[in-house]
Amino acid sequence: YTCAHTLSLHDALPICLFRPERRDYHSHSFLDPSAIPSNGDSSPLSPILASGQGAMRHWAVWACARVVSDAVSTLPVDLLQGSGAAATPVDPLPTILQRPSTYVDRVDWLSQVMVGLLTTGNIYGLITSRDRNEYPTQINLVAPGTITAEIDTDTGRKVYKGRNGKRLSDEQVWHRTGLVWPGDVVGLDPVTYFVRTITLGMEAERYGADYFQQGAHPTAVLSTDHEITEPQAKAIKDRINKAVANRNIAVLGAGLKLEPWQGTPSTAQLDETIRTNAAMVCAIYGVPPEKIGVSLGGSSVTYANREQKAQDFLNDAVNPWLVRLESSMTDWFPRGKFVKFNTGGFLKSDLKTRFDSYAIATGGQPWMKPSEARAFENWQPIPGIDDVPTPPAAPPSGGPNDDSNSEG
Numbered sequence: 303y304t305c306a307h308t309l310s311l312h313d314a315l316p317i318c319l320f321r322p323e324r325r326d327y328h329s330h331s332f333l334d335p336s337a338i339p340s341n342g343d344s345s346p347l348s349p350i351l352a353s354g355q356g357a358m359r360h361w362a363v364w365a366c367a368r369v370v371s372d373a374v375s376t377l378p379v380d381l382l383q384g385s386g387a388a389a390t391p392v393d394p395l396p397t398i399l400q401r402p403s404t405y406v407d408r409v410d411w412l413s414q415v416m417v418g419l420l421t422t423g424n425i426y427g428l429i430t431s432r433d434r435n436e437y438p439t440q441i442n443l444v445a446p447g448t449i450t451a452e453i454d455t456d457t458g459r460k461v462y463k464g465r466n467g468k469r470l471s472d473e474q475v476w477h478r479t480g481l482v483w484p485g486d487v488v489g490l491d492p493v494t495y496f497v498r499t500i501t502l503g504m505e506a507e508r509y510g511a512d513y514f515q516q517g518a519h520p521t522a523v524l525s526t527d528h529e530i531t532e533p534q535a536k537a538i539k540d541r542i543n544k545a546v547a548n549r550n551i552a553v554l555g556a557g558l559k560l561e562p563w564q565g566t567p568s569t570a571q572l573d574e575t576i577r578t579n580a581a582m583v584c585a586i587y588g589v590p591p592e593k594i595g596v597s598l599g600g601s602s603v604t605y606a607n608r609e610q611k612a613q614d615f616l617n618d619a620v621n622p623w624l625v626r627l628e629s630s631m632t633d634w635f636p637r638g639k640f641v642k643f644n645t646g647g648f649l650k651s652d653l654k655t656r657f658d659s660y661a662i663a664t665g666g667q668p669w670m671k672p673s674e675a676r677a678f679e680n681w682q683p684i685p686g687i688d689d690v691p692t693p694p695a696a697p698p699s700g701g702p703n704d705d706s707n708s709e710g
Contacts, residue, residue: 357493360503362583365594371416373620375409378644403442422446423489427476441476451487460487503579526558588618
């Protein structure tokens with residue numbers, strides 16, 4: 303990447319533009335701070351973006367990574383055997399799905415997987431133990447940049463290398479990617495491809511902090527149509543400062559006018575810049591802006607569309623990762639068994655809607671047992687509840703059996 307300076311936003315917000323050049327994506331050279339372009343000054347932002355971890359200093363990147371990783375890592379995971387509607391859960395759940403690593407449980411493990419994928423496009427783990435059938439039972443994740451992948455030109459197979467150049471076999475490493483360029487084996491990292499967007503957002507935040515913390519604006523402006531000397535200006539300013547400090551009334555004369563300073567971040571479009579930049583980050587990750595507290599003109603979240611928003615978040619930001627992980631984690635088990643995330647909690651309706659649905663499903667011509675309805679709510683089972691006959695539906699008011707209005 304090469305960097306060029308452009309006009310600043312309102313002569314205050316520096317923008318750094320990056321022009322892509324040819325580079326070797328197999329080597330993950332973006333993890334080397336010396337390979338990151340400098341924007342020509344002492345700004346620490348470019349070195350910060352030397353890794354996905356540095357990009358997390360952008361609040362919108364952090365928020366998107368948090369909501370997606372939390373959503374994926376906290377979903378229940380099942381191992382099923384069979385096919386279609388006949389598939390049944392494997393009980394007990396294998397150890398690798400309860401505690402995939404020696405030092406973290408499944409929730410923390412999946413959270414680390416998602417943070418790596420969302421910020422670097424790749425996640426690597428060392429397979430530290432296997433069962434008697436050579437299926438993995440423990441996978442310890444490694445920090446980004448510890449292992450890299452490439453295609454062996456002699457064999458055409460994917461091979462791995464450690465930092466010391468030592469080659470690792472496919473049997474030693476578990477590797478999962480996000481988007482991959484055709485013909486490549488290494489995932490495309492968002493930090494490299496959207497470094498300008500992330501840099502702009504961090505520069506906007508830094509400018510806003512400087513605006514308020516370092517006194518980048520006066521509190522008021524004193525003006526007059528008369529010529530005044532520098533000593534007179536100093537005397538007038540000292541007199542007004544003293545009056546204001548003592549909460550007295552400032553008495554002006556000689557055509558002096560005291561007006562509050564009108565320059566605000568809003569007039570410099572700083573608010574809009576930060577909001578729009580955050581929305582761009584949300585678009586990169588497929589996260590609805592409202593999910594991280596970004597309000598855009600013309601958009602609102604109401605009770606009526608809350609479930610639809612949850613469905614959009616599941617479809618756009620979460621489900622693509624679930625499919626990738628399910629496919630990769632299924633390879634840990636013999637044929638005929640597959641991993642499935644339970645996404646039912648995402649679309650859980652309000653209490654009244656759920657209870658009305660259960661009443662329909664268990665009454666009339668039932669297709670659900672009462673015990674199954676209780677299980678959906680995580681309630682304790684009631685012995686014999688499924689044996690209780692369903693009472694017949696009451697006849698409608700005013701029907702042929704309704705004699706409430708008959709005489710006698």
